[in-house]
Amino acid sequence: QVQLQQSGPGLVKPSQTLFLTCDISGDSVSSNRAAWNWFRQSPSRGLEWLGRTHFRSKWFHEYAQSVKSRIIINPDTSKNQFSLQLRSVTPEDTAVYYCALSNGPGWFDPWGQGTLVTVSS
Amino acid sequence: DIVMTQSPDSLAVSLGERATINCKSSQSVLYSSNKKNYLAWYQQKPGQPPKVIIYWASTRESGVPDRFSGSGSGTDFTLTISSLQAEDVAVYYCQQYYDTPSSFGQGTKLEIK
Numbered sequence: 137q138v139q140l141q142q143s144g145p146g147l148v149k150p151s152q153t154l155f156l157t158c159d160i161s162g163d164s165v166s167s168n169r170a171a172w173n174w175f176r177q178s179p180s181r182g183l184e185w186l187g188r189t190h191f192r193s194k195w196f197h198e199y200a201q202s203v204k205s206r207i208i209i210n211p212d213t214s215k216n217q218f219s220l221q222l223r224s225v226t227p228e229d230t231a232v233y234y235c236a237l238s239n240g241p242g243w244f245d246p247w248g249q250g251t252l253v254t255v256s257s
Numbered sequence: 258d259i260v261m262t263q264s265p266d267s268l269a270v271s272l273g274e275r276a277t278i279n280c281k282s283s284q285s286v287l288y289s290s291n292k293k294n295y296l297a298w299y300q301q302k303p304g305q306p307p308k309v310i311i312y313w314a315s316t317r318e319s320g321v322p323d324r325f326s327g328s329g330s331g332t333d334f335t336l337t338i339s340s341l342q343a344e345d346v347a348v349y350y351c352q353q354y355y356d357t358p359s360s361f362g363q364g365t366k367l368e369i370k
């Protein structure tokens with residue numbers, strides 16, 4: 137049974153970089169069946185998919201157009217985790233951030249516990 | 258991008274009564290080659306992440322009570338709770354995984370009347 141555990145700061149200053157990690161247990165970040173995703177949820181934007189990384193003989197990365205210029209999702213095979221970097225944050229990036237697994241076609245299960253990230257000076 | 262629209266935004270139903278939530282996609286999420294609808298439903302309770310309860314539009318996730326059912330095809334889908342229980346109070350979301358980016362409806366808040 138796969139479990140995802142998120143970590144990272146809950147407060148980030150404007151213009152700085154948001155950095156979160158998602159530790160994986162019960163599966164491998166290098167799995168050929170899995171995709172590792174990041175989402176955020178806020179009252180103004182609802183549930184928003186931010187991007188994913190997955191391994192299919194090589195690493196692939198896909199990002200939402202809304203954050204494409206500012207986001208990096210990286211796997212770390214040595215720690216069996218993946219991370220989210222979001223650069224140049226503004227208060228509009230304040231949200232609960234989630235990591236999640238998708239197998240095959242693309243529903244998301246399980247999810248991490250969520251991290252409330254507030255962008256404020 | 259595919260836009261998912263749910264109705265209603267909120268719903269109050271008496272215990273033991275039926276609850277019905279609708280979801281409409283801006284384009285079909287039915288994949289013609291396998292005749293599958295790439296549509297899932299989630300339940301989210303306060304302070305928790307979303308939990309998938311239905312996928313392929315009508316397949317219940319393991320452990321989900323059979324009072325939950327999904328129906329529909331193409332662009333119009335329905336989540337039905339046949340007999341509302343107190344533990345079903347939550348926000349419900351539909352999600353399409355037919356295309357990238359995956360997208361969610363705005364959510365329907367289900368409460369007890």
